[in-house]
Each structure stands twice: as C-alpha cells, then as structure tokens.
Amino acid sequence: MDHMSPLERILRAIALALVVLFFMFPIFWIVLMSLQTNETILRSPPSMAFVPTFKNYAAIIAGRLDSNVASMSIHFMGNLMNSVILSVGSVALALVLGVPAAYAFARHKFKGSEDIAFTLLSFRFAPPLLVLLPLTLYFQSLGLANTYVGLIWVYQLICLPLILWIVRGYFEDISPDIEHAYRIAGHGWFATFRKIALPLAGPGIAAAGLLAFIFAWNNFVFALVLASADKQPVTVGALAFVTASGIQYGQIAAAIVMSIAPTLLLALWAQKYLVEGLSLGAVKG
Amino acid sequence: MSDGLLTLQGINKIYNETSRHPVQAVSDLNLNVAAGEIVALLGSSGCGKTSTLRMIAGFEAVTSGEVLIKGRPVHGLHPAKRNVAMAFEGYSLYPPLSVAENIAFALKSERLDKTEIKAKVAEIAHLLEISDILERSPGSISGGQQQRVSLARALIRKADLHLLDEPMGQLEPQLRALLRGRIKHFIKQRGLTAILVTHDQTEANALADRIAVMEGGFLQQYDTPEHLKDRPANLFTGTFIGEPPMNVFPAQAEVADDLVKLHLEEGVSLSFPAGAFSPPLKDRLLLEKQFMMGVRPHAVKISETGQPAEVFANQWLGDQTHIAARFAGKTIVSVRHDRAHHAPGENIGIELDASDLHLFHSDTGAAFSHGGGVE
Numbered sequence: 055m056d057h058m059s060p061l062e063r064i065l066r067a068i069a070l071a072l073v074v075l076f077f078m079f080p081i082f083w084i085v086l087m088s089l090q091t092n093e094t095i096l097r098s099p100p101s102m103a104f105v106p107t108f109k110n111y112a113a114i115i116a117g118r119l120d121s122n123v124a125s126m127s128i129h130f131m132g133n134l135m136n137s138v139i140l141s142v143g144s145v146a147l148a149l150v151l152g153v154p155a156a157y158a159f160a161r162h163k164f165k166g167s168e169d170i171a172f173t174l175l176s177f178r179f180a181p182p183l184l185v186l187l188p189l190t191l192y193f194q195s196l197g198l199a200n201t202y203v204g205l206i207w208v209y210q211l212i213c214l215p216l217i218l219w220i221v222r223g224y225f226e227d228i229s230p231d232i233e234h235a236y237r238i239a240g241h242g243w244f245a246t247f248r249k250i251a252l253p254l255a256g257p258g259i260a261a262a263g264l265l266a267f268i269f270a271w272n273n274f275v276f277a278l279v280l281a282s283a284d285k286q287p288v289t290v291g292a293l294a295f296v297t298a299s300g301i302q303y304g305q306i307a308a309a310i311v312m313s314i315a316p317t318l319l320l321a322l323w324a325q326k327y328l329v330e331g332l333s334l335g336a337v338k339g
Numbered sequence: 340m341s342d343g344l345l346t347l348q349g350i351n352k353i354y355n356e357t358s359r360h361p362v363q364a365v366s367d368l369n370l371n372v373a374a375g376e377i378v379a380l381l382g383s384s385g386c387g388k389t390s391t392l393r394m395i396a397g398f399e400a401v402t403s404g405e406v407l408i409k410g411r412p413v414h415g416l417h418p419a420k421r422n423v424a425m426a427f428e429g430y431s432l433y434p435p436l437s438v439a440e441n442i443a444f445a446l447k448s449e450r451l452d453k454t455e456i457k458a459k460v461a462e463i464a465h466l467l468e469i470s471d472i473l474e475r476s477p478g479s480i481s482g483g484q485q486q487r488v489s490l491a492r493a494l495i496r497k498a499d500l501h502l503l504d505e506p507m508g509q510l511e512p513q514l515r516a517l518l519r520g521r522i523k524h525f526i527k528q529r530g531l532t533a534i535l536v537t538h539d540q541t542e543a544n545a546l547a548d549r550i551a552v553m554e555g556g557f558l559q560q561y562d563t564p565e566h567l568k569d570r571p572a573n574l575f576t577g578t579f580i581g582e583p584p585m586n587v588f589p590a591q592a593e594v595a596d597d598l599v600k601l602h603l604e605e606g607v608s609l610s611f612p613a614g615a616f617s618p619p620l621k622d623r624l625l626l627e628k629q630f631m632m633g634v635r636p637h638a639v640k641i642s643e644t645g646q647p648a649e650v651f652a653n654q655w656l657g658d659q660t661h662i663a664a665r666f667a668g669k670t671i672v673s674v675r676h677d678r679a680h681h682a683p684g685e686n687i688g689i690e691l692d693a694s695d696l697h698l699f700h701s702d703t704g705a706a707f708s709h710g711g712g713v714e
Contacts, residue, residue: 231428234418236433236444238396239445239496250433
C-alpha cells in the first residue's frame with residue numbers, strides 16, 4: 055500500500071466508495087424510509103427532501119399500528135424478544151453440542167465418524183418445507199409446537215451442522231502435537247481440550263457462532279409453520295405490516311432497522327475475533 | 340531382559356488394520372534400554388522409528404506387544420500417566436504463551452515454587468542458547484529457535500524417560516555440533532534416560548550409547564556405534580552405516596593351503612595369504628559358494644601393484660578425497676585424507692586387506708565374517 059502513486063490511491067478510493075455504496079444503499083434507503091410517513095415515501099417522483107419523523111418507531115415500540123383507515127395492535131417488540139430468545143438459545147445449544155462433537159470428529163477417527171459427520175451436514179440438503187410438514191404433526195402430538203424448546207430444537211437443523219463443520223476445520227488446523235505436548239506433561243484429555251484446543255480454536259468458534267446466529271435470526275419458514283403469534287420472531291412478525299388497508303412502508307422500514315441492529319452490532323463486535331482467526335496460521339508447523 | 344528402564348516386547352504396529360490396505364509400520368520389535376542410557380533409533384523415513392517413539396509416548400496404540408517402563412506395563416495407559424517427556428519434531432509450542440512460559444508449563448505438574456521454576460528455565464535456556472528470546476512469542480522466532488525451545492521443554496522435566504524426535508533437524512551445522520556435546524553432557528550428568536529418533540548417523544553416533552538401526556519396520560541391529568561400524572550384522576546395516584557407503588561385490592572363494600583367493604566379477608581375483616583368514620572361516624568359505632564381500636571406502640588402498648581399476652570421478656571435499664573407480668564390474672570408492680590427484684580415465688591399482696573385509700550371506704544378507712574371523 056505504501057508504494058501506490060496518488061492516482062492509484064484516488065482510483066482505489068473511488069472503487070471502494072462504489073462498493074460500499076452498492077452494498078450499503080439498501081440499508082441507507084431503509085433508514086431514510088423509516089424516518090418518513092407513508093405519504094412522503096410513496097411520493098412520485100421520490101425526493102430526498104422530507105421532515106424526519108420518529109412516528110414509525112414510536113408506533114412500533116408502543117405496539118399500535120395507525121393507518122389512515124384503522125388502528126390495530128401489533129406486538130413487534132414481542133417478536134424482537136422472540137428472535138433474541140430463539141437465536142441466542144439455539145446458537146448456545148449448538149455450541150454446547152457442536153464444539154465437543156467437532157473436536158471428536160477432528161481428533162478421533164472412529165468407525166463411522168465420517169458417516170455421522172456427513173449425516174449431520176445432510177440436514178442442510180433437504181428443503182426445509184419437506185421436513186416441516188411431518189415435523190408439525192409430530193410436534194403437535196408431542197406438545198412441542200409453539201414452544202421455545204421445540205423451535206430451538208428445530209433451529210439446530212440450521213446451527214448445528216454449520217458450527218460442527220466450521221469448528222471441525224479449525225480444530226484440524228491445530229497440530230495435534232501441541233495437545234500431545236500438554237498431555238505428556240501430565241494433563242488429561244479434558245484439561246487439554248479446555249486449556250489448549252478451545253482457546254486456539256476460539257476465533258473459529260466465534261466466527262461459526264456468529265454465522266449460525268445470523269442464519270437463525272434470518273430464518274423464516276420454520277417459525278412461520280411451527281410458531282403462533284406469541285412465539286414468532288421478527289421475520290414472521292413483519293408480515294403484520296401487510297394490512298388490509300395497504301402496506302405500511304414506514305413502519306416496515308423502522309421494524310427492519312430495529313431487527314437488523316442486533317446482528318449488525320454483534321458482527322461489528324465479533325470482527326476482531328474474525329480477524330484473529332485469519333492470523334491463526336502461526337500455530338501450524 | 341526386563342530389568343532395563345524401558346522394555347519393548349514383541350511390538351507390532353499396523354495402521355488401518357481393518358481397512359483393505361493395512362500398513363505394517365513396526366514388526367516384532369524387541370528393545371531394551373538401560374537406565375541412564377542414550378539410545379538412538381536410526382533409519383530412513385518410513386522405517387518405523389517415529390511410530391515406535393509415539394507408541395512409547397502413548398500417542399499411538401500398540402497393535403500387539405508390551406511396553407514396560409521400570410517394569411510397569413504402560414501400553415494401556417494415557418500419555419499423562421507414563422511419566423515420559425517428549426520433544427516433538429514439529430516443535431508444537433503453544434502460541435499464546437511466551438517462550439519462557441512454554442518451557443515452564445512442562446513443570447506445572449512438579450509443583451515447584453516460582454523462583455525454582457525461573458532458575459530451571461534460565462539454566463536450560465542458557466544450555467540451549469535461547470536465553471535472549473525467553474520473552475518472545477513462538478511465532479516470532481526462527482525454526483531452529485523453536486526447535487530448541489521444544490527441546491528445552493522436554494529436557495527440563497524430571498521424567499523416567501525423555502523422548503526426542505529429530506531434536507536437531509532444524510539447527511545450523513555449527514550450532515548442532517555445539518549442542519550435541521552440551522545435550523549429551525546434560526543428560527549424562529543428570530542420569531536421564533533418553534531415546535532419540537534421527538536419520539542423521541553423525542547425530543546418532545555422537546549422542547547415543549547404543550543405536551537401533553531400523554528398516555522396513557524391522558530392527559536390523561541394536562549395538563554400540565563402534566560395533567555398527569566394525570561388525571555390521573547384515574548387509575543393510577553394513578551399507579547404511581558409514582559415509583560414503585560400504586563397497587559391496589559378489590564373490591566366490593577358492594581356498595588352498597597357502598592362499599585364499601576371492602574371485603570377483605569380470606575376472607578380478609584377490610589373493611590373500613592363508614594366515615589372514617582363521618581356520619573356521621576357511622571351512623566356512625568352502626561351504627559358501629557365492630557370497631557378498633564388503634569393504635569400507637576408508638579401507639580401500641590405492642597402489643601401483645594392486646588389482647586394476649579405472650578412475651571415473653575424483654571429488655575433493657576440503658578435508659578428504661573421494662575417488663570413484665570402475666572395479667570388478669562395479670564402482671569402488673576410496674577415501675584418502677590427502678588431496679589425491681587421480682584424474683578420470685587414469686588406471687590405478689586397488690589393494691584390500693583381509694582384516695578389512697566383511698562377508699555376508701548372499702541370500703539372507705547376514706554377516707558371517709568380519710576381518711578374517713567368523714561370527
């Protein structure tokens with residue numbers, strides 16, 4: 055980077071700006087929309103000049119959706135809470151189950167280990183709807199339909215394979231001899247797993263957890279089928295804005311801003327771990 | 340033979356035993372290491388030496404056989420319970436810790452106080468010339484330094500057995516020569532027992548009391564460095580040990596009352612006075628129709644009266660000359676400690692002493708005579 059001419063520097067800045075604009079524009083536009091009323095949003099031609107209003111946010115937080123024809127109650131804040139519970143719960147469970155499993159698959163070649171690992175991955179092959187319809191029947195008779203436990207269980211189909219396969223790769227990248235050196239100094243396998251393997255794979259586990267969180271947060275179809283109103287996450291809850299009297303663009307935009315905020319903040323916070331993960335190469339050799 | 344510190348009894352190691360392509364890495368290995376002894380496992384890559392070391396450490400399970408340390412069977416125990424220390428070929432330093440911490444964490448289980456640990460780390464660091472990098476992180480030091488840290492981590496421990504896997508492979512030659520002496524002194528002074536795996540004969544000769552030569556998973560010979568050189572048990576050890584390798588020729592013997600003649604190929608025959616061979620050897624030579632005759636390059640003398648050979652290469656290595664010549668249908672190499680000027684194409688005479696000959700059975704490769712006696 056130090057050897058660039060001023061021209062190269064300028065071209066590079068322009069290119070970067072274009073890329074950022076391309077990716078950030080939808081988010082930027084939605085933020086703008088969330089600060090307008092439906093009338094100003096639907097103006098033709100669209101204009102950037104408007105008086106910002108926080109009415110959309112206020113409506114969502116208050117739980118009342120006022121359109122020009124009717125007023126109805128929505129519980130978007132409840133949806134947001136559900137999203138948090140479901141995503142955090144399923145990622146936590148997937149980490150507890152998946153990280154030790156990934157370690158076992160990486161370190162111990164036992165009979166059928168590849169088959170089991172592949173079966174877990176194959177959960178991702180089937181179209182979710184194919185699985186969901188029979189699952190709904192089972193869940194209803196088991197009493198798991200419309201419960202957090204049941205949903206978190208189904209969310210393992212998303213989170214567990216992801217965490218298992220990503221973290222397994224990180225464990226495989228750590229030289230087994232680093233663990234051997236610790237074990238031969240008189241430590242058991244569990245201490246070795248906790249003190250050596252886990253910290254070394256830490257950035258990889260953080261990356262896999264973050265990815266699983268985003269997938270869980272954005273899931274739509276599982277919750278649509280298996281959850282009723284009081285357990286629905288934001289992805290399903292957003293449907294409430296499509297009302298008989300029209301689509302409430304302003305409120306949708308505000309709801310989107312509020313629902314992407316947690317993942318965005320999480321990603322920004324986890325960024326340093328992701329970068330650390332890339333420099334883990336020093337372990338090898 | 341179970342009174343030694345380490346005893347390996349009938350060890351077999353088969354990888355992928357249940358698969359269609361099982362690989363036998365170690366075959367029926369018996370080895371006994373006495374307390375305070377330094378033993379080298381010497382062989383080329385894939386000879387089973389590292390597998391053997393890892394079975395002693397407990398990172399590989401034995402397929403069959405027994406590993407006894409101080410008479411205690413350990414082959415069923417976890418590495419942590421075997422009381423052995425090991426330096427790994429790949430260094431295996433723990434990246435988040437500094438060099439000093441990496442060395443000290445091997446001492447954790449010994450429950451020493453901080454000043455004791457510090458003193459021990461400083462001592463071993465001084466020995467291995469790594470005092471100046473103790474506060475650095477493993478990622479920021481060179482391969483040779485990492486290797487020495489790994490070695491320090493193994494040697495600092497008080498263990499029944501110290502296993503060193505290629506402990507000096509990454510070091511520069513000068514440093515290697517210096518550290519060989521220091522490490523040997525350190526091990527001997529503390530009465531430690533060590534097994535090192537190496538493919539470097541010089542290292543094995545310099546460090547070890549006894550050397551186990553391995554090839555193809557089999558132990559070829561387990562003996563002192565002197566015996567390996569003077570009394571190789573078979574053709575493999577004979578040609579493997581020694582640099583440049585032993586010259587080997589197929590030969591037939593003709594025993595007369597006053598003379599023993601060895602007929603090589605292309606009509607070359609060597610005559611020796613009958614007194615140079617012991618009577619039992621002469622009896623044996625009458626039985627052996629065809630055998631292999633080996634002679635070390637250092638024992639090949641060049642004289643005008645010797646058997647004719649034609650020089651095709653002459654290499655001056657700075658302190659010795661290697662002269663390669665065509666002799667009895669094969670290549671013979673002679674080592675001279677002066678700068679010999681025999682140009683390619685020149686005809687020379689080759690002279691061999693009966694006391695320098697090693698005779699091997701042509702089918703089994705087993706040695707039956709060294710220097711005129713019978714094994």
